[in-house]
Amino acid sequence: MIKPRSRRGGGRPTIADVARKAGVGAITVSRALREPERVSEELRRQIQAAVDELGYVPDPNARALASARAEVFGVLVPSLTNNVFAEVVRGIYDSLSASPFRIQLGNTHYSGLEEERLLQLFGSQRPAALIVAGIDQTPTSRKLLENAGCPVVQVMETGPDPVDMMVGFSHLDGGRAATEHLIEAGYRRIGFIGARMDPRSQRRLAGYRAAMEAAGLFDPRLVTTTPVLSSVSLGREMLRDALAKVPTLDGVFCNNDDIALGVLFECHRASIAVPKTIGIVGFNDLDMMQVAFPSVTSIRTHRYEIGRRAVAMALAAIAGNRPDQRVIDLGFELKRRESTDR
Amino acid sequence: MIKPRSRRGGGRPTIADVARKAGVGAITVSRALREPERVSEELRRQIQAAVDELGYVPDPNARALASARAEVFGVLVPSLTNNVFAEVVRGIYDSLSASPFRIQLGNTHYSGLEEERLLQLFGSQRPAALIVAGIDQTPTSRKLLENAGCPVVQVMETGPDPVDMMVGFSHLDGGRAATEHLIEAGYRRIGFIGARMDPRSQRRLAGYRAAMEAAGLFDPRLVTTTPVLSSVSLGREMLRDALAKVPTLDGVFCNNDDIALGVLFECHRASIAVPKTIGIVGFNDLDMMQVAFPSVTSIRTHRYEIGRRAVAMALAAIAGNRPDQRVIDLGFELKRRESTDR
DNA sequence: GGCGAAAGTGGTAGCGCTACCATTCCGCAG
DNA sequence: CTGCGGAATGGTAGCGCTACCACTTTCGCC
Structure with a gap:
């Protein structure tokens, strides 16, 4: 009887397996995946071959733990069935589908308390960005957003006092x-x-x-x-x-x-x-x-576009170039x- | 100048901080939070007090890494704006809001390839359960579901050959x-x-x-x-x-x-x-x-109920009592x- | 009174990954 | 020939948590 490779884990390949197969150090595999330009052409090829052969997929949890930053966008909307928010969310998903970011969607049911609870929960994941609907957060929620340590985009409305950034209309x-x-x-x-x-x-x-x-x-x-x-x-x-x-x-x-x-x-x-x-x-x-x-x-109103812009702003901020214009008014017709x- | 508590991490309290403050071992804190009945009344109180005072929130990433199981439900639907799926998703969210489980929602855009990609992605997180719309997965997707190592519920339809469980109608x-x-x-x-x-x-x-x-x-x-x-x-x-x-x-x-x-x-x-x-x-x-x-x-059709039932079945399976009836037909009127x- | 079981608690060793720093190797200036 | 800087690579030490096992204490039972 074969003993499992370890007492835990599903036996799927880890970065160490890839490194062994490619004959390099684990850290080099990690780099090849995240910053390919810092690894030589040749090793990159070898590593890619090993990844393909083993079917290696990085564990996002381990990644988040080690880097203290999850590749997750937290999104909070008051309703999932209201077509308006569904379209905003669709814009967000479409904009993020080609990126490595996952989406953590929360439904506040129009409740400030629920929003606080979800913000607390999402915050514990150290998300890469937060997108929240509306500008009327409770003081507690606002503080949570300010201390989130990541870009924050308030969507659907515009107002004079953004936590960080805003996309919406009046x-x-x-x-x-x-x-x-x-x-x-x-x-x-x-x-x-x-x-x-x-x-x-x-x-x-x-x-x-x-x-x-x-x-x-x-x-x-x-x-x-x-x-x-x-x-x-x-x-x-x-x-x-x-x-x-x-x-x-x-x-x-x-x-x-x-x-x-x-x-x-x-x-x-x-x-x-x-x-x-x-x-x-x-x-x-x-x-x-x-x-x-x-x-x-x-x-x-331009719901889908609001979702797209919110993501674009957040991604820019993550990349280090926060847009000059922190509040974008998309207007209405x-x-x-x-x-x-x- | 105060040196940061550690080179990484946002400085938020960890389980060790709570343990120190409560005068117990870290593992006891962990248990008090997850299986309170296994910790004595008195320690439980002390620990709760320390948690409240420090504002401790467990890091889900570390948790997932250590236990090789994320408290996440993966949900795949073909559309976010279609009211029908929005209601299924709402049922899922409502059923899960009081539980510790988060939801990872994916939009397949009615594409088999996209479904495979998302299934691969979700699988890397070792979700607690997977809920997918439809029964016409590609062979690749089906294999991914079978090897997911967690309960799987196919929703919206019924059919003769469930991957694991099913809720829907004809x-x-x-x-x-x-x-x-x-x-x-x-x-x-x-x-x-x-x-x-x-x-x-x-x-x-x-x-x-x-x-x-x-x-x-x-x-x-x-x-x-x-x-x-x-x-x-x-x-x-x-x-x-x-x-x-x-x-x-x-x-x-x-x-x-x-x-x-x-x-x-x-x-x-x-x-x-x-x-x-x-x-x-x-x-x-x-x-x-x-x-x-x-x-x-x-x-x-009973969309909201389909979402609720899917969660109920998955939770039962997680708890170890997979329902006898693996396919539930909710019918229509x-x-x-x-x-x-x- | 001795013994085993059960309940309660803690220590140790990772989970899979990346930050940080060290090392190697090269080319080139002095 | 030495020394130095930069590019490429690797080793080590964790990130915060829990599985596993060990230990202590209590209790019931023969």
Whole structure:
């Protein structure tokens, strides 16, 4: 009976096996893999041959322990099913797939406490970089980020006081632009409908309010919100609520496109003409908005690009050249469509 | 000037610091943290106090290295933005959030090669378990899974030959049930519209075909597919294509709900009465289907539950009691709605 | 009262890798 | 011919933790 090579370990090849086979020192194998230019052409070839033959794959845990730095990006988002964050995450994954970095994804469920817990957990891994959604971290979280000892990118929003770097856009401006568009289109009793009032939603609401007040149209009864998680069916219910409160409602700025779609369907069902009787504006501009009937005006945001930029900034910082511009505003675009075309 | 405690490391407390402060051996601290019942009440308290005071968090890398087992679940899905997989992943995250296990999520982009690469990468970490979407792994991937040395759960589908364990349902039966429902409702020229024909879509198509042939209604011209990624706008275009090919089309089984929604909107736009002129059935039953106008019949699948069950099975296997039933079929439900109610 | 088992605790030796420093070898200036 | 700098390579000593085994103490039982 063959004794296992060691009491532990799965018996897979280690760097020492490769070194032996290639007839070099272990450290040279390590270098050949990480900084090939520091090893002579010839040894590099021999080592590569040994690696291929043995099917050697470095153990990331041993690597992280020895170098006190894991090749991991920690990513924290409040939701995995919300299409908006899914796209940011997709941008991050796509940008990192060709690099040696792995991704540690955490779901905070919109909870500050959960965010602290995950930050603590991720920090213990000494990640190469951290990407977190939002700019409203708790003081504890902020401290954890500041002491993380790695590049930090806050995404989705812009603000005056980055922990380190930021990529996003102004939700306040987005909310204002959406509302101003409705006002310009001639709507007057414009409601705000929003679920899951996270800080970004609050800022969109603030933008709505600013625009309405500037036009002398603001009325608190026009605002309908709930802490419940956003969904299409919720949009439908909330339009009903809003109409019950304000029967003369002639426009809605929806906190996001799910809500907007629910509102649109409810209008169909209740035979409310869109855009004639009620105008609708969404937020995020999901693919379906331009296909809907009528197509729905929305604020297009650049989620995928936010993910890509965040990674690019982090990688630059890791490489030692932190960008001069620490806050990048990717802006947004108002997409005018049939739902406000009257 | 104070010399750093060691040449490397961030200066954060180690298990030795805790042991010193608590006046015990390092190994006892380790045990108190992992198997508290094996340490006396009193020491446990002392150790906990030292941990709290120092803010000690175990280094997962060192842990993984020493125990040859990382507290990581590797999860492989073909897409991060597809709501279906997002829900499976959410189920996995929610089930694991209270456990010590982290999650390593990989996006295969529906590519077998990418799956192999990621499996190789994940394997090097000696994960505690692997959860992979689908049952159509390449031979290489299958071998990697078999040799992973940890529980493996294939999710989303059921099949006769699990690598280890499986949770899902029969896409073929789902496709058949959807089609039979349309036939029973009196539709005759029933089309199949599907994008991104991955293996699961292929099986739904096979189910459609089986039902159509059994009823003597099959006609290859009724089938419209494309390799392009599914989206709502694609659904709209594909209905146009389908109608151009078969103007007498009176029903559609859509490969998924995004497509179904696009089809529904195109019907609105072209003033095609639903369900009178055309009946529509979707697949997955996203929240929006019951809110749509008219509401859309769909096959409800239990994505979140699949994620939860996969974790439950893996955890059981890790704990040493692999379930007797290695393949769990969670089934599906046909949700009859207005879009086929005639 | 002696003995073995069991419970509680600790020491030692790694896990697989890399930081740090030492060594070798070469070319070239003095 | 010596000395020196730089490039290429290697040895040693850990990184922070846990597996394995040894030791001590307590307790039950014949």
